Amino acid sequence: MPSRRRPPGTRLSRRTLLGAVGGAAAAFSLAACGQDEPARRLNFYTWDSYIGIRTLDDFRKETGIRVRTSYFATNDELFAKLRAGNPGYDIIVPSNEFVTRMIAADLLMPLDMGQIPNFANIAPEFQRADYDTDPRRSVPYTWLVIGIGYRKSRVERTPDSWKWLFDSDLYAGRIALLSEAADLIRLGARYLGHSINGVDDATVREVAGMLGRQKANVKTFHDDNGQDLLLGGDVDLVLEYNGDIAQAMTEDDDIDFVVPAEGSILNADTLAIPKGAPSPELAHRFINFLLDAEVGRHIAETILYPTPNAAAKALMPESYRSHPVIFPTGPGMERSEWGRFEGPERHRVFEEAITRMRAA
Template structure:
């Protein structure tokens, strides 16, 4: 039996009614005959380090049924936690799910194993626009799992019009005491820079004090800095405006028609979560087989129905209903996406600087 250990809710956590049950599937759908358990001298086991509730309801059990490989999934809550867990050496994980800039950071730190694309034929299912990202050119170390976009979740009956600017979160007392901000330091600094008219990357040094001053001024009007559970605060009525990911707000919009999501007119931050094999993985053959399985069309559709995040898997997306494919919250229109950017890893020193800024903001 696959086991799950870990923490509570985070940005990928789901409420009860998130959709249909996962589709049953077989490993032969991946285009190759399943190998016997323990092929290549590996034991029929795999350790998967993932975000909470970020998998299909039956995905792990179906993979075991088809291959004999038992998947043990343990959970992490932040990329920082993932990085710290593996920095001192891999404790036994075979597949991990870092976000885009951490793929770069872990590659630079020699913490990832190069992927053998010949063992991942389901790469053919990936939308070509996701095959050569700046954070991992040529997909040497990662395969795309999902992508995510930050914006403002809001309660329509409590907000005047559409809150289509970061101003309402970062630079206004209009909704004082009814705002929750994501606690991720880099995201807050970057989106503040976006509001002030700059790219969210390569923020000039003289803009950082301006951002800090603006957020300290705003802090008395902010009810909470949430740990990626802003959708729950919004649904419960604790706040009326929240900085949160599109998939999370799409989930609670099913629960409450008074909720909505907007990407501010200044643009926003895109993240992408990736499947990687950490250096020192004890079962690399099983790891490649599992990644290939997750990129299968039916397997990918089952995962997507459960988690409701935008999928880079074109074959899986094709199996999804129009209520998903044509949902502008999950897939914002091209003119909105044109103003959005991926955050780049710009070194540990800058990451520490952003953490220090937000620590001072929260202490103010």
Template structure:
């Protein structure tokens, strides 16, 4: 049986692994296209045929550059757009970037495939009226684990944040905001309220747990599981779903305390040099064919109803990709809480890692 590539394996298979490399269509096209879209995206976050398919359909090429986290994206654009046409920030960074006047309002008339978006994603609390952003994927943080090494189902954040049981076999996210928020959820606090006293408790708990943690990973928890370097990790559902195809001993669960919902968004940054081509590219990504190709490759849940209709039951009925509604009901989007909160999150995790 052929194994589909994981998000990282896709680009690795093309012989490219470094963040920041630029790709031009990936199609081996016969002639250089007359117009280009400069696409700034997460590593291995497109379908096998996404870029070449758009070029074939439109005659417009795509230069794709890679970033590793939202902070890197924000920093790159904060001083002015260096030439990007489409970017893919997470939902709270859409709020953050909009407040900083870093995003261009979308022209919905140029995005007719917006009709393909599932009703629940047609509007968004972080972007009312879809003024700045179209949904690309949605995702939820949870616990990935190796069933043969873990006793039962680790259905609480306790097993990664507040227990020595799997000492030296635990990996947690290095993302400061998400790690702080998840710890707040475990402590029963409101992750969407910036409270310094709560963050002090978060810091104390994580410092106590640090000796049990093998690594603070940069969104490669699934690789640590697959290689056997760790047995239990904090990771996104799509990442764990990728490696579950390769190793049946791996599983994913959303903890009973709840978690963070996220949705990565397609946006046009202010100052984009090719806004018409950017709209055309976003519209293409929202097509049934492109959406299905993306979902087959990266294994994240799609907000695209037309794409979902093309997917097989193994994808649609996979509880790692689409966790039970009862679990999702306890999850919520993270709000942008202001620059002071982001600095506080960073300070907490800096102190934890230095302890």
């Protein structure tokens, strides 16, 4: 396992905004970038703590280009910001389903793959992206899977079914679920024997009813800080991403992760250039830098998410390459599916169902 550990009190999450320091960074005015030479600065809009510790400094030393970073907490926040008009971002990190949604809304620039030769480092299975179209508008940065993070000493056996989160009182008051409506509906549908894609209205109602009955056993619906709840002893089972739990495992060896046997949702986070980017040529250069094997190795070592960069993965120690949480295997993974964006109307149906369930 990579040796990097976070100091106490600085737990990180792919999707959690920084505190006071990060808040200040997120609030910076892009208009102020005009005070510097625009051609030597890039504006990077990404998830918190989702890059190597020295990656941006290494890029500046190699190119003379400074990268100013700000953070979003959800894909919906990213989409809303760009839908209102790009305020000056050069590079963004949307998840795969939102790549599809942003393409439909004409928010992403086609990439010039001739300027990204390091794309050859990406494993073949990740070079083909059903969520993207031709011409390509994104390249994969990480991939991830949702599962159950749990405290080993507090469970009777490995909680390898969605039942223990969605349909049982065995761990009453010790469960935390993600608040994301689409994830809840689709994972509930998977538990009930359906695909995560194409969930019809009858199944939405069935899942919402099941979750409504389970709500009394759920301590909280969290905004992707489940690993912190687990580390703090607030809950014993959390619905969370494998990379976040892998981070938590470096701090507490009583924590583990499983992809339930029914299967789950696979996602990818990507690098893309939004329309209206001030410096698209330099943005291509930054993307190519991030896909370098050694740079990718350092990123993976820092954030502990599975990398689609085969060249970077090959440089990582065996403890990373065979880690059962970073790269899970087994029946649950075999039955997992890539999530698809199926239009804003379905998104609205999911949101309304979960909102009513939580308010009831």
